[in-house]
Amino acid sequence: MSDREEDGTVRPLTLAWVGRQLDTGERIVTTEALHGGITAEMRRLTVRRRDGSTRDLVLRTFVAPTFVEQGEDLLNRESGILALLAGTGVPAPGPVAVDPTAAHCEYPSLLMTHLPGRTAYDREGVEARVPLLARQLVAIHALRPAERPRTYEAWASADALVPPEGADAAVWAAAREVIRRPPPPYEGRFLHRDFHPGNVLFDGPRITGIVDWVETSWGPADLDVAHCSTNLALLHGPAWGFRFAEAYEEAGGVLAAAPDERLYWRLLDALSFASIAEPVVGPWRQAGRTDLTARAVEERLDAYVTALMDTPGGVR
Incomplete structure (x- = not known):
């Protein structure tokens, strides 16, 4: 009921x-x-x-x-x-x-x-949307409110992590150890904290709205970038997760300098999707992405985590 x-x-x-x-x-x-x-x-x-x-x-x-x-x-x-x-x-x-x-x-x-526009999940046009998303996130991170929002909360825990069925056990075990470390030092920024294509409205080639500010926090820019990267990786393939981080820096955003620090924040977000593929994929399917089953998203997540562990800072 x-x-x-x-x-x-x-x-x-x-x-x-x-x-x-x-x-x-x-x-x-x-x-x-x-x-x-x-x-x-x-x-x-x-x-x-x-x-x-x-x-x-x-x-x-x-x-x-x-x-x-x-x-x-x-x-x-x-x-x-x-x-x-x-x-x-x-x-x-x-x-x-x-x-x-x-x-x-x-x-x-x-x-x-109410704001005009619509969400855009389609593969068509993603090349043009990614730089727009990146520039918008840089603008959000540039805000300096007189009163800071609460400190960010981590959405993944090494001890509670359950890899998707069929995932590479060794890779996920190594990833678990990465997020078990203490958080790296960071310069705090104003974070949307749930910035991804589902919370951005487009009208043609421009962004008309950013919605869902429930999780707004103060924390590292890397964490906001990581969250949008994970969503893009699941929507369009792992390469788009990496592409968004590049676009963020091209737009003037600053990420952690050390590869192991970048890896920590990217995995802290990506691993939080391990057990929520079904609720995450529901809105995408409602919006027309019927190709994205929960199983397909789990497989993309596994591929993305594996690709992250193969980057500098990984331990594979």
Whole structure:
């Protein structure tokens, strides 16, 4: 039994709460489910103004028990970051209202402005998109907020690592030992922390929005680069993981100087995907990448980890 609403329906209490955030004379005329997320329900709400024109809002709702428990921290963090990003030049949604403890809604919810564009997962055009992604991430890392966000959290653990079925046991054992080391020293940067093609909106040849700022953190630029690299490696093949790191440096970004330090951050991210292939691949398949089965993604992950261990700094 699931509490998730897979269509565009907005629950009654939440709908009433959203209505109280609208301007006088405005009303919601349509609601639509936005697919592509893993942790929350996303809805686009079309609002008709008094003069007959319309505007769109986006509603994020946490319904899974794990995220409901964390909802207060997650949504307060995201709404605060969205407010901080206003006027920075980074194309992020604007916060409208937040109910992080579900005091008014059925579940913890965040209402924000809607950005134009769509996600792009297709192999066609990836050559042009990668430099755009890299330049955007360099711009994010250049932000120097008056108040730093929380320190990053690692999403992989050497002790909890379970390699995919059929993976090279020796390679993964060696990779496990790499991330068992203490983190290398780093110069802190403002991190999106979940920067990847699924959280970037495109309109033709330009980026129109960066969404999902729930995990924003302070940490090494390498970690943000590693996360986008892993996603590209799984979407398009291991070579694209390496290509993104190159594009980031070509755009003026600075990564760790020592090969073993770069390897640490890349593996810390890549290994976090070892047991989550199925939920990760779901949004990609919904977006049309039906070639990407969970098994195919696991095989690409194994190939990417193997390729990383063959780079300078690896121990193969």
